[in-house]
Amino acid sequence: MEQIADFKLLLDTAVLAGYIMLSNGAEIYRVEDTINRILKVSEFKTTETYATATGLFVTLDDPKCDSMTVIKRINERGTDLNKISLVNTISRKFCAGEISLKDAFHDLKNIKGKQYSLWQRDLGIICAAASFTILLGGNGIEAIGAGIDGLLLVLVLRLSDKVCMNSFMRTFIGSAAIAVGSVLLVQVPIDGISMDHIISGSIMPMVPGAAFTTAIRDTLQGDYVAGSAKALEALVKAVAIALGVGFGIILMRGVRI
Amino acid sequence: MIFQVLAAFLGTAAFSAVIEAPKKYLSYCGFIGAVGWLVYLINTESFGNVMANFLGSMAVSLISHIFARFFRVPVTIFLIPGILPLVPGAYLYKAVYQYFLGTNEIASWYLLLTIQIAGGTALAIFIMDSIFEVLKKKNVSGV
Numbered sequence: 001m002e003q004i005a006d007f008k009l010l011l012d013t014a015v016l017a018g019y020i021m022l023s024n025g026a027e028i029y030r031v032e033d034t035i036n037r038i039l040k041v042s043e044f045k046t047t048e049t050y051a052t053a054t055g056l057f058v059t060l061d062d063p064k065c066d067s068m069t070v071i072k073r074i075n076e077r078g079t080d081l082n083k084i085s086l087v088n089t090i091s092r093k094f095c096a097g098e099i100s101l102k103d104a105f106h107d108l109k110n111i112k113g114k115q116y117s118l119w120q121r122d123l124g125i126i127c128a129a130a131s132f133t134i135l136l137g138g139n140g141i142e143a144i145g146a147g148i149d150g151l152l153l154v155l156v157l158r159l160s161d162k163v164c165m166n167s168f169m170r171t172f173i174g175s176a177a178i179a180v181g182s183v184l185l186v187q188v189p190i191d192g193i194s195m196d197h198i199i200s201g202s203i204m205p206m207v208p209g210a211a212f213t214t215a216i217r218d219t220l221q222g223d224y225v226a227g228s229a230k231a232l233e234a235l236v237k238a239v240a241i242a243l244g245v246g247f248g249i250i251l252m253r254g255v256r257i
Numbered sequence: 258m259i260f261q262v263l264a265a266f267l268g269t270a271a272f273s274a275v276i277e278a279p280k281k282y283l284s285y286c287g288f289i290g291a292v293g294w295l296v297y298l299i300n301t302e303s304f305g306n307v308m309a310n311f312l313g314s315m316a317v318s319l320i321s322h323i324f325a326r327f328f329r330v331p332v333t334i335f336l337i338p339g340i341l342p343l344v345p346g347a348y349l350y351k352a353v354y355q356y357f358l359g360t361n362e363i364a365s366w367y368l369l370l371t372i373q374i375a376g377g378t379a380l381a382i383f384i385m386d387s388i389f390e391v392l393k394k395k396n397v398s399g400v
Contacts, residue, residue: 217386
């Protein structure tokens with residue numbers, strides 16, 4: 001690696017790797033570590049990385065040439081564990097010298113979209129809702145009820161994907177739909193169904209477990225900016241669920257016995 | 258209890274698919290969720306809810322770290338799905354529901370429980386992360 005163009009590509013590769021990881025929910029510590037490892041391949045004197053939940057700054061500097069800095073804004077954030085794992089594998093291979101820089105960049109560019117089709121995701125949500133109902137003390141019939149609620153949630157999510165709703169409204173309307181569905185389900189005269197079990201199981205697929213876990217781990221590593229951002233994200237989501245369920249229940253007050 | 262653990266396995270694996278866990282690790286994610294829930298169930302009676310949750314989270318983090326080292330993938334891949342059954346979503350809902358019913362005392366009690374459990378889970382993840390970090394620094398050549 002001798003030419004400036006190579007270093008530029010190296011910088012781009014590092015930024016791309018960091019971008020993919022950050023926008024898919026990796027911890028800050030891991031993102032900075034991965035970028036630094038990739039940059040260290042250049043053997044430059046200075047390699048700096050600063051990552052937050054919403055942006056990324058990377059600098060390469062050496063006495064023999066001008067410093068290069070890239071700023072990357074991260075606008076969309078989700079959770080995609082597979083992409084994090086793929087980037088990890090590629091950067092590991094690249095740093096061990098198993099693949100060339102061009103291949104690494106190419107591989108990163110070609111990380112595919114989703115592993116699971118949309119209906120598989122939907123099935124996952126329904127299964128999760130039903131299973132968590134059992135965990136929270138529900139019986140088989142309640143699990144089926146939660147499954148129906150899960151189906152409602154899936155419909156709402158699909159609809160909100162179509163109209164590009166923001167995540168707060170998505171969660172709010174999703175939980176409201178769950179509450180409405182549960183109130184209606186409880187009207188069916190079967191013994192031993194409790195609305196509590198059905199609702200608490202059905203909201204589990206929306207509970208901000210990922211944001212919560214990452215918030216803790218970021219804070220532990222000393223990345224307080226990202227940690228508090230993630231904690232806030234988890235809190236906002238929890239509030240959205242709570243408000244949504246409350247709204248749904250109030251809406252159905254007339255129907256309740 | 259076996260039924261519950263099976264449900265934990267299924268639920269965790271199903272949720273892993275929603276957050277796009279790599280296909281080949283789906284069953285491992287489910288396994289971690291099931292073990293965490295088993296530890297929680299065993300300890301609920303003698304130690305109470307909060308402590309049992311803490312112990313369950315400890316188990317989840319420990320196995321996640323071991324699996325991550327073993328398969329050479331980021332810990333997140335196992336930790337996020339595995340911790341989900343132990344995240345106090347249900348208590349949060351109950352707290353809000355009680356507020357809507359107007360029974361503020363019960364609502365505050367549930368809210369406190371939610372915060373305690375979340376704190377316990379956070380502490381468990383903290384502890385395990387720190388332990389493994391120390392271990393990693395000890396043998397820098399490895400990992």
